[in-house]
Amino acid sequence: MPSQPSTSAARSGGDTPLRVRDDVALDAIDAAAWDRLADGEPLASHAFLAALHASRAASPATGWQPHYLTAWRGDVLAGALPLYAKSHSYGEYVFDWAWADAYRRHGRRYYPKLVAAIPFTPVTGPRILATDDRVRDALVARALEILEVGGFSSLHVLFTAGADTAATARAGMIARTGVQFHWSNRGWRDFDDYLAALNHDKRKKIRQERRRVAASGIAFERRTGRDIGAADWDFFHRCYVNTYRAHGSTPYLPRAFFARIAEAMPDNLMMVIGRRGGVPLCAAFDVFSPRTLWGRYWGAVDYVPGVHFEACYYQAIEFAIERGLATFEGGAQGVHKLARGLTPVITHSAHAIADPAFAEAIAAYCAEERVDVAHTGDELERASPFRRDAGATLDR
Secondary structure, eight states: OOOOOOEEEEEOSTTOEEEEESOOOGGGSOHHHHHHHTTTOGGGSHHHHHHHHHTTSSSGGGTEEEOOEEEEETTEEEEEEOEEEESSOTTOSSOOHHHHHHHHHTTOOOOSEEEESOTTOOOOOOSSEESSHHHHHHHHHHHHHHHHHTTOSEEEEEEEOHHHHHHHHHTTOEEEEEEEEEEEOOOOSSHHHHHTTBOHHHHHHHHHHHHHHHHTTEEEEEEEGGGSOHHHHHHHHHHHHHHHHHTTOOOSOOHHHHHHHHHHOGGGEEEEEEEETTEEEEEEEEEEOSSEEEEEEEEESSOOTTHHHIIIIIHHHHHHHHHTOSEEEOOSOOGGGGGGTOEEEEEEEEEEESSHHHHHHHHHHHHHHHHHHHHHHHHHHHTOSBOGGGOOOOBO
8 A cells, every 4th residue: 555644733723733643553542532433323433343353354355454544632532534445346335336447448547445434334424533523624634635645546435424424525525325224213102003104005014024924933032232142143144144145245244253243342232033943044133322223234044935024124123112212224225125114315425536537527427316316215205105194204
């Protein structure tokens, strides 16, 4: 990777200069200081990222070269940007394969590129971890400096929200949007109360699916924290690997990754296990905070119709209602989620392209894409599974 200056400095209020560094590894940063900046989001936590690195799921060998930026006021951590030099576009879920192909067809090299993201985690959340907007702006400015002098084709900040989206806009980065499906809790008492808010056809379909799964003899259990034993993790990982192999893909996460998060952040973990005759058949793994449940991975050792929907959606929604969680995010893509009560939400990312000609073309493409995404969101919203008097509003 090209050599870069390790620090930059700026005034950020008062007399204490803000230093932005690119020579501090994650394992050299105090976990509590990092997590304060992450605002309680478990998927942006020190423990989650450290597990990705320590298990070598995200490492130079897998095409994820850590190039973290940190901002300091004296010895106090004021900001951080989980930045990676990437040699491919796998594990990002904001797809730029067509951009890479355009570079190739013009005899140019798209990789390496810079990506600010939580590897393999297509969820909206903190990306530019900071105490205030001045720190955010300084981190983005430093990332853009590295792009300019470091021989990278581009910089991508993925699945931003709120202040992070605004910071990338102030820096003049290209805005890009997408659509995911999220479930929102409106204070339902239980799953039946939730079903009552759906239109007749969707309510009937879900009840039929759940009855068929129950009639097949499959019983489900939800476990959290340290109640998830090593044997449960072993079975889940077997299911997880099966899912990837069924799609002709290689799984990103080794068993060691799950062992590390099970030890480091158990209070944020939930597992759904389906058993037939007492024998495990399927498993789904979710992460949760006091407000949000994130559906992550699932798999099965035998196919049973409807089991996927039960394990991944209905069990998750029941859990969210029981815990009073505000949101369940069902993961990337999947218009089939709409029929299960997950409604469209606009996601955001930001991009800077080093080559001016390519930057102009990609900016025009993203502008057209944003219009298409908005139209798609409107169409999906009109197909809401909720009764008209209980419909959801698209989060722009």
